[in-house]
Amino acid sequence: MVQYAHTGKESREREIPAPFVSEGKPEQKPDKEQTWEKKFNELDRYISLYAKEPGQLIIILQKAQDIFGYLPEEAQAYIAEKTGTPVSEVNGVVTFYSLFSTEPRGKCALDLCMGTACYIKGAQELMDTLKDQLQIDAGETTADHLFTVNTTRCIGACGLAPILVVNGEVHGNAKSGEIIKIIQKYRKGEDSESKKH
């Protein structure tokens, strides 16, 4: 394997973000180095799958974000090397599109739809509730790495406006009270999925 300066052992270890280190029960926590390695291996698979065709950088980055949860500099540099694209170009693409994040996201992603239909049906009030409850602004993550609040572009389910997407699950006709409940539920460490089904 070719050695890349940016993906060297030391820098990888240093860059491992807090959630990977502090979250989870100790006995379950796999060797962090190994996890990181595994993720790069998985990324390799996608790179070799997509890099055959020109212009597939965006999908590779999307897959990388799925794997890492965000796009750390190492992953960007790795993709650049593997696809023969300048790192500057990769980073240019990453910073251009709003779906890409260079910061780790919280365990619970709260995406509030800010499409027009949701806005005129009171999405701003929901945003105020979120900000008030979590004491963070849109695009930020709480200090305990539990919540990330984002605004999203119209997801096209305007019949259910206003909409809050919690970890990919759509909550239609969302109300402030419901949001507070969701937040409390996550704070208690309960998974919304398990409670629902």
Added chain:
Amino acid sequence: MKVKNTEDLREIKDKFFPLIKQRLGHRNGLGITQVLVCSGTACSSAESQDFRLELERELERRNLRDNVRIFKTGCFGFCQHGPIAMVHPGEVFYCQVKPDDVKELVETHFLSGRVVERLLYQNNGQRANNIEDIHFFQAQKRIVLRNCGVINPEDISEYIARDGYFALADIILNKKPSEIIDKIKKSGLRGRGGAGFPTGRKWEMTAAQDVKPKYVLCNADEGDPGAFMDRSILEGDPHSILEAMAVSGYCIGAAQGYIYIRAEYPIAVERLEIAIDQARGYGLLGKNLFGTSFDFDIGLRFGAGAFVCGEETALLQSVMGQRGEPRPRPPYPAQEGLWGKPTLISNVETYANIPVILREGWEWYSGHGTASSKGSKVFSLAGKINTTGLIEVPMGTTLRTIVFDIGGGIPGGKKFKAVQTGGPSGGCIPDKYLDLPIDYESLKEIGSMMGSGGMIVMDEENCMVDIARFYVEFTQDESCGRCTPCRVGTKRLLEVLKRITEGKGEMEDLELLEELAFDIRDASLCGLGQTAPNPVISTMRYFREEYIAHIRDKTCPAGVCKALLDYTVDEAKCAACGLCAKVCAAGAITGARGQPYRIDPEKCLKCAACVAKCPKNAITKGIRKEDVNIAETGIHTGTGGQEERAAL
């Protein structure tokens, strides 16, 4: 199996048509019951899939799987009342079905043959026994959406049974490209992405380029907030897009197509992937279509959340995996597009029209619509309207028909204020234009645009200045930063609008807004910048008095802009508990036990903390009392404004 000619297609059609025929209302003695469960984004978000799975389990349990068959289908358009399940024969239209309803549905409908009345749609108190009785569908004309809610989008055979791919076979085997281009030109079809460029001419221009290879590109980056037409077409009838792209590929001489789709539409992506796989399996995409030397294949490319990528030159960059920054035109994409080669770019809905035109003939197609705009248009109705959903009407339909007839009017007996069309590039249309037949030209004349077809209805409780601010905030955020008028101009525009909504505006700001808006429009590089000021221009044109109320009178007539509201205690309701005074950070609330509390408007920070705390709901936000009904008198009173500032 590879399809080689029309006979092969007919064989598939004959096999599957009985199912479709029953769904079209024929009682053809099939001996089975079909349940179509809407699997579009809106219904799926409302857990239609849970219902479907539960229904499958229940039928299994009762050994009914052979008699009752369940199909996924695309959007019916009746999103407000989803999840929808339609039962054939009988066209029984069940609304808001839940997994808990399954048992009753199976026992009453499938075993006893009686309709479950409780799940039917209520039309002004009357139960709609089948889809024909629902007012929402009566004024519509479904041309593009003809297969949505009829076929299973995940099964190519059902599309073929609806005469799908027959046009493609006929064209590749028997027709010359020029004949087809001529037909499309004569049909009068114009691009449905917004600008309305004649589609036939675009094909002609791309076909005339003597460069190889060429590309066909489908713009499915439906970024307008509140618009979901393209998504519904892709989810409900993906093969129509594939067929149309293959036809256009044949006509312009391209062998490769791409669909650029937003990542926010996971269901549409999945359906497209399935459709492409199936079409390849049947030999309808790939090498040597129908045994000829014509090759055509389609790949998917994904957006990553950038509104500007809906602009065609930016879209080209993004398809090539770059930053989606637009470039000046010419050269047009028809001359230099993907990798510098001629590229035909059209929007999803435009492609969806092609198979219909080829099947029914251009004469039939051009019989719909107005003099300059032919055919139909799909709109997504949303906002303050009784029936949110997806509709299709002939061009030239009036807004009144759409909003009050099909959409069922404004909820809660509120007054209609405006319709916003064209998304962040469009404008707000006031009530005086409700009876205007809408087409590309008429909308442009009144300062809005067709756009891709998002239609947001607003009532008296929406502040037009706030709406203008909302849209400018959106375009400002989405501005790619390439050209200065857009990058800096929208920022300044937003600052002025924010100032006004916060009650810090001055009368000169109106002139400043206008000047800035026109400068941005004239000097920006691409469509995003050029149309970004439209919401400001149109609201200033039709709702100027609201701007003046914000600036001179420091009031928000609609009661939206927080800084301009007064919080008051309803003395009759107040229990004088004092909780509000305790929570008030500004010390604006005073009172004593046994006496109603009062809020000092000068000290109040409008944080609304007291409203949340009050156990009696005695504190209400309201419009400033000094406000005089501006519409009636044209006279403004109130504090603030230029005079007072001059005195200071």
